Amino acid sequence: MIETGPHGCRPGIASTNVHGQRMKILVTGGSGFLGQRLIRALCFRGRLQDADGVDREIGGIVALDAMSAPKAVSDPRVRYLHGDLGDAAVITAAFESGVDSVFHLAAVVSGAAEADFDLGMRVNLDGTRALLEACRRGCAPPRLVFASSVAVYGGALPDVVNDATTPAPQSSYGVQKLIGELLVGDYSRRGYIDGRALRLPTIVVRPGRPNAAASSFASGIIREPLAGVDAICPVAEGTSLWLMSPSTAIDNLLHAHETPAAAWGAMRAVNLPGLTASVRDMLDALKAVGGAPAADRVRFEVDERIARIVTGWPARFDAARARELGFSRDADIVSVVRAYAKEHVR
Amino acid sequence: MIETGPHGCRPGIASTNVHGQRMKILVTGGSGFLGQRLIRALCFRGRLQDADGVDREIGGIVALDAMSAPKAVSDPRVRYLHGDLGDAAVITAAFESGVDSVFHLAAVVSGAAEADFDLGMRVNLDGTRALLEACRRGCAPPRLVFASSVAVYGGALPDVVNDATTPAPQSSYGVQKLIGELLVGDYSRRGYIDGRALRLPTIVVRPGRPNAAASSFASGIIREPLAGVDAICPVAEGTSLWLMSPSTAIDNLLHAHETPAAAWGAMRAVNLPGLTASVRDMLDALKAVGGAPAADRVRFEVDERIARIVTGWPARFDAARARELGFSRDADIVSVVRAYAKEHVR
Numbered sequence: 001m002i003e004t005g006p007h008g009c010r011p012g013i014a015s016t017n018v019h020g021q022r023m024k025i026l027v028t029g030g031s032g033f034l035g036q037r038l039i040r041a042l043c044f045r046g047r048l049q050d051a052d053g054v055d056r057e058i059g060g061i062v063a064l065d066a067m068s069a070p071k072a073v074s075d076p077r078v079r080y081l082h083g084d085l086g087d088a089a090v091i092t093a094a095f096e097s098g099v100d101s102v103f104h105l106a107a108v109v110s111g112a113a114e115a116d117f118d119l120g121m122r123v124n125l126d127g128t129r130a131l132l133e134a135c136r137r138g139c140a141p142p143r144l145v146f147a148s149s150v151a152v153y154g155g156a157l158p159d160v161v162n163d164a165t166t167p168a169p170q171s172s173y174g175v176q177k178l179i180g181e182l183l184v185g186d187y188s189r190r191g192y193i194d195g196r197a198l199r200l201p202t203i204v205v206r207p208g209r210p211n212a213a214a215s216s217f218a219s220g221i222i223r224e225p226l227a228g229v230d231a232i233c234p235v236a237e238g239t240s241l242w243l244m245s246p247s248t249a250i251d252n253l254l255h256a257h258e259t260p261a262a263a264w265g266a267m268r269a270v271n272l273p274g275l276t277a278s279v280r281d282m283l284d285a286l287k288a289v290g291g292a293p294a295a296d297r298v299r300f301e302v303d304e305r306i307a308r309i310v311t312g313w314p315a316r317f318d319a320a321r322a323r324e325l326g327f328s329r330d331a332d333i334v335s336v337v338r339a340y341a342k343e344h345v346r
Numbered sequence: 347m348i349e350t351g352p353h354g355c356r357p358g359i360a361s362t363n364v365h366g367q368r369m370k371i372l373v374t375g376g377s378g379f380l381g382q383r384l385i386r387a388l389c390f391r392g393r394l395q396d397a398d399g400v401d402r403e404i405g406g407i408v409a410l411d412a413m414s415a416p417k418a419v420s421d422p423r424v425r426y427l428h429g430d431l432g433d434a435a436v437i438t439a440a441f442e443s444g445v446d447s448v449f450h451l452a453a454v455v456s457g458a459a460e461a462d463f464d465l466g467m468r469v470n471l472d473g474t475r476a477l478l479e480a481c482r483r484g485c486a487p488p489r490l491v492f493a494s495s496v497a498v499y500g501g502a503l504p505d506v507v508n509d510a511t512t513p514a515p516q517s518s519y520g521v522q523k524l525i526g527e528l529l530v531g532d533y534s535r536r537g538y539i540d541g542r543a544l545r546l547p548t549i550v551v552r553p554g555r556p557n558a559a560a561s562s563f564a565s566g567i568i569r570e571p572l573a574g575v576d577a578i579c580p581v582a583e584g585t586s587l588w589l590m591s592p593s594t595a596i597d598n599l600l601h602a603h604e605t606p607a608a609a610w611g612a613m614r615a616v617n618l619p620g621l622t623a624s625v626r627d628m629l630d631a632l633k634a635v636g637g638a639p640a641a642d643r644v645r646f647e648v649d650e651r652i653a654r655i656v657t658g659w660p661a662r663f664d665a666a667r668a669r670e671l672g673f674s675r676d677a678d679i680v681s682v683v684r685a686y687a688k689e690h691v692r
Contacts, residue, residue: 117536155612166512168531170612175532179525185514186521190463266501266516 022059023048024098028085028131029105030063033206034147034249036072038103039063041250043075049258050100051143051194064094065106066123085127091134102144102193103253104131109213110151110309113173124176132183136192144184145256146197148269150242152178154312162318163271170312171214181269188261188268196256196264201244201274202313204282205340214309218243221282222337225297226290226345233279234303240315241282242274244329245336252327259325273319273329275336285337290345368405369394370444372488374431374477375451376409379552380493380595382418384449385409387596389421395604396446397489397540410440412452412469431473437480448490448539449599450477455559456497456655459519470522478529482538490530491602492543494615496588498524499660508664509617516658517560527615534607534614542602542610547590547620548659550628551686560655564589567628568683571643572636572691579625580649586661587628588620590675591682598673605671619665619675621682631683636691 025042029035039061042048050056063073064081071080083090085106106127107113113120128146135142153161154170169175184195206219217234218241224231244252252272277285287295319327330336371388375381385407388394396402407424414428429436431452452473453459459466474492481488499507500516515521530541552565563580564587570577590598598618623631633641665673676682 164512166510168613169528170535172532172536175528179528182515182521182525186518189516190518267514 021056023050023056023100024059025061025101025103026064026094026099027061027103027105028064028127029107029147030061030080031065031067031069031072032105033208034203034246034253035063035065035103035105037246037250038105038253039073039075039078041254043073043077045254048101048254049143051141051261053260056100060097062094062097062099064090084123085130086122088130091130095134095138099135099138099142100140101257102131102135102142103147103257104128104144105147107147107177108173109211110149110171110173111214111216111306112212113176114171114214114309115212117172120172120176124173125179128180128183132187132193136187141191141193143257144193144195145253146180146184146195147253148177148181148197148199149174150199150201150271150274150313150317152181152199153314157314160316160318161271161314163321165314171309185266185268188264189266194261195268196259197269198252198256199269199271200249201242201272203246203249204241204243204336205344206246207340207344214306215241215313217306218282221279221298222286222340223344225286225294226341228297230297230299232301233298234301234306235279235310236302236307237279237283237300239307239311240276240278241310242313242315242317243277243333243336244272244274245339247339248328248330255325255327263325267321270322270325270327271317271319273322273327274317275330275333276316277333281333282337285333288334289337289341367402369396369402369446370405371407371447371449372410372440372445373407373449373451374410374473375453375493376407376426377411377413377415377418378451379554380549380592380599381409381411381449381451383592383596384451384599385419385424387600389419389423391600394447394600395489397487397607399606402446406443408440408443408445410436410452430469431476432468434476437476441480441484445481445484445488446486447603448477448481448488449493449603450474450490451493453493453523454519455557456495456517456519457560457562457652458558459522460517460560460655461558463518466518466522470519471525474526474529478533478539482533487537487539489603490539490541491599492526492530492541493599494523494527494543494545495520496545496547496617496620496659496663498527498545500658503660506662506664507617507660509667511660517655531612531614534610535612540607541614542605543615544598544602545615545617546595547588547618549592549595550587550589550682551690552592553686553690560652561587561659563652564628567625567644568632568686569690571632571640572687574643576643576645578647579644580647580652581625581656582648582653583625583629583646585653585657586622586624587656588659588661588663589623589679589682590618590620591685593685594674594676601671601673609671613667616668616671616673617663617665618673619668620663621676621679622662623679627679628683631679634680635683635687 151174152167497520498513
């Protein structure tokens with residue numbers, strides 16, 4: 001009898017090819033906005049590098065999500081799995097066919113993690129740990145791309161944050177993301193995974209409905225007016241944000257995966273190159289794309305709770321390391337708004 | 347019927363005086379070297395400030411430790427409790443009479459946390475979380491002093507580390523300590539505790555036997571020769587360390603407790619002001635105190651595993667914030683060795 005490991009692989013076979021030549025990918029938060037978009041991009045692309053840098057065909061994608069959402073991608077390679085990372089049976093199901101690569105996007109967002117501390121700790125910290133442990137116990141260390149956030153920064157900050165600025169989060173979400181980065185770093189150092197963590201800017205423009213993120217308004221003040229709906233802006237118009245479009249975020253998640261481990265070295269987290277825009281800049285872009293009537297649909301009504309969180313995030317970065325690693329950025333806020341309108345507004 | 351909270355206190359009574367006027371103190375790692383010494387100092391002192399800054403008599407000290415060790419302090423105020431922080435029954439027992447202040451010293455040390463990842467995570471991360479949760483669920487937020495470590499630093503470091511240097515730990519112990527700091531910070535920000543974390547230098551000279559800390563030799567090369575025993579130094583003589591004597595460490599743990607919350611603000615961790623000394627400096631001090639025969643008892647035999655960990659730690663700091671906060675430092679390495687000899691060598 002051949003002994004098998006926890007995921008049905010024979011122990012001692014430290015090869016990413018143990019499951020055959022085709023890549024098995026796990027996307028957590030796979031029903032979320034970025035998750036769906038990433039899965040579409042993976043299906044379209046059809047190939048991904050393995051941990052040895054060899055380009056391989058994608059054989060299967062597990063889209064894991066705690067929310068049961070409509071299947072956005074109908075593709076025989078995609079298997080939807082509904083459940084919580086903290087549930088051992090869900091982890092087992094997610095890893096049962098082997099996992100070569102993980103995109104870990106699942107999270108309780110900033111506003112929700114601040115409002116419900118236990119929920120944030122359970123999902124953002126315990127869920128991440130359960131996932132990392134499952135990776136560690138697989139046949140071979142998977143590549144893992146972790147969606148972190150600029151919310152790891154807070155407190156007294158320089159005008160321009162650079163790669164040497166110390167993260168000092170002032171929200172539970174930021175603390176949980178930074179702990180996730182540290183764990184991704186240590187699991188990588190120990191050879192349990194080959195991880196990389198991307199500090200994502202605020203993603204605009206998200207389609208669909210508002211969510212519990214403190215930054216939700218940043219999409220709402222563009223999306224709602226372009227759909228002919230009034231919107232409320234809960235922060236002052238001078239408030240600046242560090243932004244990235246959804247398509248650039250997906251490009252960067254994929255690029256992070258394809259970057260060789262040697263390029264990362266010991267430091268597995270990076271500030272992505274975003275775009276600085278004030279609410280005023282965003283409304284000007286809205287006007288340029290949707291006309292004056294669209295821009296007039298935005299009313300200011302400051303929400304102190306949201307304003308306090310958002311103004312604590314840095315809005316200007318020198319993302320030198322990300323540039324060296326070849327990450328991309330959006331050209332300007334007008335093109336971001338225009339791309340959204342082209343894709344989502346009839 | 348009056349509803350009571352988890353520790354038998356009535357909810358809604360947010361007063362540190364709910365347990366009477368006398369302070370209840372919990373020391374984790376209470377059977378350890380620093381723990382015993384701290385408990386002796388607390389008993390001698392007899393008083394401590396509460397979270398409102400009011401000086402109160404010490405009514406009881408719970409010395410919690412996973413190791414069952416001889417009771418070093420025989421005092422009616424001290425209750426020894428044997429068990430693990432991860433054990434809910436132990437936590438309940440530790441908090442049953444209420445806790446106004448916590449000194450959290452318990453940890454799996456650096457070498458052991460590197461050798462046994464699961465053990466380090468369980469004690470250093472899960473244990474700290476269990477303790478913080480118990481504090482959060484008590485009647486009033488306790489003051490909590492957390493023993494962190496300069497092992498939070500690693501990787502490419504400047505010649506002199508200052509308060510703006512980003513911690514980038516390169517050991518599992520350092521990662522776990524930094525996560526502990528982040529949790530102490532977030533629990534403090536949320537008002538669950540009034541925490542402060544001290545990044546302790548390597549403590550020399552520890553009496554007794556070697557332990558699994560990678561820095562254990564730093565005490566051994568002084569302690570063993572002064573006792574007429576040969577010692578092996580596993581790092582090169584040019585290796586510099588950032589050091590603090592046990593008595594200064596205890597002074598600083600107590601000082602951290604007595605510093606008002608306002609002095610800490612949002613940043614709850616601090617680099618303590620240590621002393622830079624090379625192994626050569628330490629052996630010169632040994633010679634000055636114990637004579638040439640003592641110094642001749644040290645033999646060099648480099649252990650790559652230990653050397654790699656130790657040389658990754660910073661040895662020079664500008665501890666400006668600690669000086670502003672009023673923390674103290676040792677005068678020089680000779681006086682540190684002399685104080686040890688006076689106390690421990692007949």
